[in-house]
Amino acid sequence: EPEVTQTPSHQVTQMGQEVILRCVPISNHLYFYWYRQILGQKVEFLVSFYNNEISEKSEIFDDQFSVERPDGSNFTLKIRSTKLEDSAMYFCASSVGTSRGEQYFGPGTRLTVT
Amino acid sequence: KNEVEQSPQNLTAQEGEFITINCSYSVGISALHWLQQHPGGGIVSLFMLSSGKKKHGRLIATINIQEKHSSLHITASHPRDSAVYICAVRPPLGQGNLIFGKGTKLSVKP
Numbered sequence: 731e732p733e734v735t736q737t738p739s740h741q742v743t744q745m746g747q748e749v750i751l752r753c754v755p756i757s758n759h760l761y762f763y764w765y766r767q768i769l770g771q772k773v774e775f776l777v778s779f780y781n782n783e784i785s786e787k788s789e790i791f792d793d794q795f796s797v798e799r800p801d802g803s804n805f806t807l808k809i810r811s812t813k814l815e816d817s818a819m820y821f822c823a824s825s826v827g828t829s830r831g832e833q834y835f836g837p838g839t840r841l842t843v844t
Numbered sequence: 845k846n847e848v849e850q851s852p853q854n855l856t857a858q859e860g861e862f863i864t865i866n867c868s869y870s871v872g873i874s875a876l877h878w879l880q881q882h883p884g885g886g887i888v889s890l891f892m893l894s895s896g897k898k899k900h901g902r903l904i905a906t907i908n909i910q911e912k913h914s915s916l917h918i919t920a921s922h923p924r925d926s927a928v929y930i931c932a933v934r935p936p937l938g939q940g941n942l943i944f945g946k947g948t949k950l951s952v953k954p
Contacts, residue, residue, distance in 0.1 A: 763940070763941065763942075765942075767885075772930075773932070773944040775944075778941050788941070819885050832877070832889050834889060835888070835889065837885070840885070
């Protein structure tokens, strides 16, 4: 069964460093999402992406964040200058369509900023 | 802004018990999702529904659009059902982003 994959599973970085989290969505899906979950808190929406552009973003997704689909398969989330409060689990998800599709989640990348 | 409330926050059950987890939301939605999050953190989609009832194995999800309420039922619960169950709603407009509840932590004892 096709699945969303994410790499790395755990990333440790120092404050101020740039990180890139990678996702490979399910191949025939068209909509891609990033969510994050700070330890002990609920999952929060960051950004959605369709047709090679951001379709919606939350207040969390400020200028420190960017997303890209650099080739036909990868979907990346870049955090330009990490802060301690960026420590969280980051989930990628994909769906066939927004109005009818279930979202399939990747296993997550645990980002630890020290 | 849609608020998603789940109850209970924590639930302990004995193996074999019938379990109900509730979700209520404050404004209109286009769909509601029930998700399962295991201790390792991974999230699995259980159901997506916009009306009525869906069943998959021992899991049943219902939604009442007028009352802005959904329930997830687990029949004949088993220790492997232990996980956090999350309700998430999709706004009627927008590009499919989900608004999540805080989750219900279920522990099923043998």
